[in-house]
Amino acid sequence: MTTNSSLELSRRLYSGLLKLYPRDFSGEFGSAMIQLFTDQCRCAVRESGTRGMVFLWLRTISDLIGSVLREHLASPRASLGLLEAVPNKPLPWKGVALVMIPCLLFFAGQIGTLAGEDWFFTFARRAAYYLIVPVLLVWFVKRKFPIWGLIPLGIFYRTLFDVSYRVKAILESSIAARYESPLSLSARFWKTNPEVLRFSARMLIWLQKYEDAIKILAAVMLGSAIVFLVAWLVRRRSFSTGAWICTMGLLAFTVLEIYSGIITYVSKYKWSWDRMVGYRNWMWMHFLQNAKDANYTVLADAMGFVLLILIGAVLARRHGRLAMLLPLGYIIPTVILGRFDYSPDVPFFLIWAGTSVLIYRMLVTLVAPIWIVRSASEGKQLRAGAIGLLVAVGLIVITHTWYTFAFTAPDWAGWEGVYLYYSISPELILAAGMVMALLLYRKPESAQTATGLEPVGAVTSQG
Amino acid sequence: MAKQSMSPQPLTPAVFHILLSLADGEKHGYGIMKHVELQTKGGIKMGPGTMYGSIKRMLAAGLIEETEERPDPELDDERRRYYRLTAVGRKVAVAETQRLTQVLKIARQKHITVCS
Numbered sequence: 001m002t003t004n005s006s007l008e009l010s011r012r013l014y015s016g017l018l019k020l021y022p023r024d025f026s027g028e029f030g031s032a033m034i035q036l037f038t039d040q041c042r043c044a045v046r047e048s049g050t051r052g053m054v055f056l057w058l059r060t061i062s063d064l065i066g067s068v069l070r071e072h073l074a075s076p077r078a079s080l081g082l083l084e085a086v087p088n089k090p091l092p093w094k095g096v097a098l099v100m101i102p103c104l105l106f107f108a109g110q111i112g113t114l115a116g117e118d119w120f121f122t123f124a125r126r127a128a129y130y131l132i133v134p135v136l137l138v139w140f141v142k143r144k145f146p147i148w149g150l151i152p153l154g155i156f157y158r159t160l161f162d163v164s165y166r167v168k169a170i171l172e173s174s175i176a177a178r179y180e181s182p183l184s185l186s187a188r189f190w191k192t193n194p195e196v197l198r199f200s201a202r203m204l205i206w207l208q209k210y211e212d213a214i215k216i217l218a219a220v221m222l223g224s225a226i227v228f229l230v231a232w233l234v235r236r237r238s239f240s241t242g243a244w245i246c247t248m249g250l251l252a253f254t255v256l257e258i259y260s261g262i263i264t265y266v267s268k269y270k271w272s273w274d275r276m277v278g279y280r281n282w283m284w285m286h287f288l289q290n291a292k293d294a295n296y297t298v299l300a301d302a303m304g305f306v307l308l309i310l311i312g313a314v315l316a317r318r319h320g321r322l323a324m325l326l327p328l329g330y331i332i333p334t335v336i337l338g339r340f341d342y343s344p345d346v347p348f349f350l351i352w353a354g355t356s357v358l359i360y361r362m363l364v365t366l367v368a369p370i371w372i373v374r375s376a377s378e379g380k381q382l383r384a385g386a387i388g389l390l391v392a393v394g395l396i397v398i399t400h401t402w403y404t405f406a407f408t409a410p411d412w413a414g415w416e417g418v419y420l421y422y423s424i425s426p427e428l429i430l431a432a433g434m435v436m437a438l439l440l441y442r443k444p445e446s447a448q449t450a451t452g453l454e455p456v457g458a459v460t461s462q463g
Numbered sequence: 464m465a466k467q468s469m470s471p472q473p474l475t476p477a478v479f480h481i482l483l484s485l486a487d488g489e490k491h492g493y494g495i496m497k498h499v500e501l502q503t504k505g506g507i508k509m510g511p512g513t514m515y516g517s518i519k520r521m522l523a524a525g526l527i528e529e530t531e532e533r534p535d536p537e538l539d540d541e542r543r544r545y546y547r548l549t550a551v552g553r554k555v556a557v558a559e560t561q562r563l564t565q566v567l568k569i570a571r572q573k574h575i576t577v578c579s
Contacts, residue, residue, distance in 0.1 A: 032544045033511040039493040063510025
C-alpha cells in the first residue's frame with residue numbers, strides 16, 4: 001500500500017469513527033478533527049513510517065474512547081437515550097446498537113455452550129452482569145437514567161434473582177461435590193483448590209447460622225425502600241386511585257414478608273415443631289410451613305418487583321404507556337436465559353431446539369419494542385406492541401411447558417397447572433409490575449403538545 | 464452562546480497547556496498540539512478528541528475565542544480553525560501559574576525537590 005493510500009484510508013476510517021461522538025460535537029469540530037488527524041498521520045509517516053502510523057492509531061483509539069465517553073456525558077442533549085434529556089422521542093440508533101450488544105454477548109455465550117465450552121457459561125451468565133457498570137456511571141454523573149441501560153438493568157434484576165438462592169445452592173452442592181450443573185464449578189476444581197472449598201464451607205456455615213437474621217434484615221430493608229418510594233411519590237405528585245391500590249398492595253406484601261421472617265425465626269428457635277403438631281392447628285401449621293418456605297428468592301423477587309414498578313412508572317411518564325414494553329421486552333429474555341439447565345441426560349437435539357427458541361424469542365422481544373418506539377403513528381405502535389407482547393408471552397408459556405414436560409415427564413401427569421404456574425411465575429411478576437406501573441402512570445402536564453395533540457402513547461390513567 | 468463557568472482551579476493539564484500555547488499568539492489545532500508536545504518534551508500528547516473537547520469547553524467558558532482572520536488559503540488549509548487567548552483566558556492562566564508557583568514554594572520549604 002502506498003503512503004498516500006494508507007493516509008487516505010486512515011483519514012476515512014477516522015471520519016467514520018467521528019460518528020461515535022455526539023452529533024453536535026462532531027458537527028462543530030468534526031472537520032477540524034479530521035484535519036488535525038491527517039496532519040498527525042503525515043507527520044507520523046514522515047518521521048517513523050509504518051511503525052509511526054501504528055503507534056499513532058493506538059494513541060488515537062485510546063484518545064477516542066476516553067473523549068467519546070467524556071463528550072457524551074458532558075453533552076446537554078446526550079443522544080445515548082438519557083430518559084430526561086430526550087423525552088417522547090424514539091430510541092436513537094446508537095441506543096439501539098447499545099441495547100443489541102449485550103444481547104449479542106448472550107447469543108455468543110448461549111451458542112458457545114453447545115460446543116461444550118465451559119468458559120462460555122461465565123461469558124453468557126456472569127460477564128454480562130458487569131454491563132450495569134456504565135449505566136451506574138452515567139446515572140452517577142448525570143443523575144439521569146439511560147434508556148440503553150435497560151438491558152443491564154434486566155441483567156441486574158436477574159442478578160438479584162440469582163444471588164438470593166444460587167449462592168447457597170452452589171455452596172451446598174459444591175461441597176457435596178455432586179452438583180453436575182455447569183453453573184457450578186467442577187469437582188476437579190474443588191480438588192485442586194482446597195482453600196476455595198474451605199472458604200465456601202465457612203460461608204455456608206455462616207449463611208446457615210444467620211439465615212433468619214438475614215431474612216429479617218432484608219425484609220426490613222425492603223420495607224424501608226418501599227416507604228421511601230411511597231414518600232417520594234407523595235412528595236412529587238398527587239396519588240391516583242391506582243397508585244393507592246398499588247401502595248396498599250406493596251405495603252401488604254412488605255408486612256407479609258416481615259411477618260414471615262419473624263415467624264421463621266420464632267418457629268425455629270422458640271417453639272418446636274412437636275409442640276406445634278401437638279396443637280393440631282392445621283391452618284397454623286400450614287401457614288408456618290409456607291412462612292418457612294419464604295426464602296431469599298421471595299425477597300429478591302420483591303426487590304426486583306419494586307424496581308420494575310419504579311422503572312415502569314418513570315418510562316410511562318416520559319415516553320407514554322407503550323414504552324413499558326421496553327423493560328418487558330428486555331427483562332424477560334434475561335430472566336429466561338438463565339433458566340436452561342443442562343445435564344448429561346438431555347439429548348443434544350433438545351438443547352439445540354431449546355436454544356434456537358430462546359434466540360428467536362429474544363429477537364422478537366427485543367425487536368418489537370424498538371419497532372414500537374420508532375413507529376410514527378399510534379396505531380402502528382399499538383399493533384406492534386400487541387404482536388410483540390403476544391408472541392413473547394406465548395413463546396414463554398409454550399417453551400416452558402415443553403421444557404417442563406421434557407425434563408419432568410415422569411411426574412408430569414396431574415401437575416400441569418403447578419408446573420405451568422412455576423414456569424410462568426417470573427413473567428407473571430413482571431406483568432404485575434408493569435400493570436402497577438400503569439396504574440401509577442399519569443399524563444404529565446408538560447406532555448401536551450402545542451397543537452393540542454397528545455404525545456404518542458400518552459393516555460390519562462383511569463386509576 | 465451563554466458563557467459557562469469553568470470549574471474552579473486547578474485547571475486540567477490539557478487546558479492549562481493550551482492556554483500556555485496560545486499565550487504567544489494564535490494557533491490552529493495541530494499547531495497547539497505540536498507546541499504542547501514540544502513544550503513538555505513529549506510528556507503530553509493530545510489526541511484530536513482531547514484537544515477539541517478541551518477547546519469546546521474553553522470556548523464555552525470564554526477562555527479562548529476563534530479568530531476570523533485566516534492566512535492565505537494557498538498557504539494553509541481552509542478547514543483549519545485558529546484560536547487565540549481572551550483577556551479572561553490570560554487572567555486564568557496567570558492565576559493558575561501563581562497557584563503552581565505557590566505549590567512549588569511550599570514543596571521547596573518542605574525540601575521536596577527533584578533530584579537529578
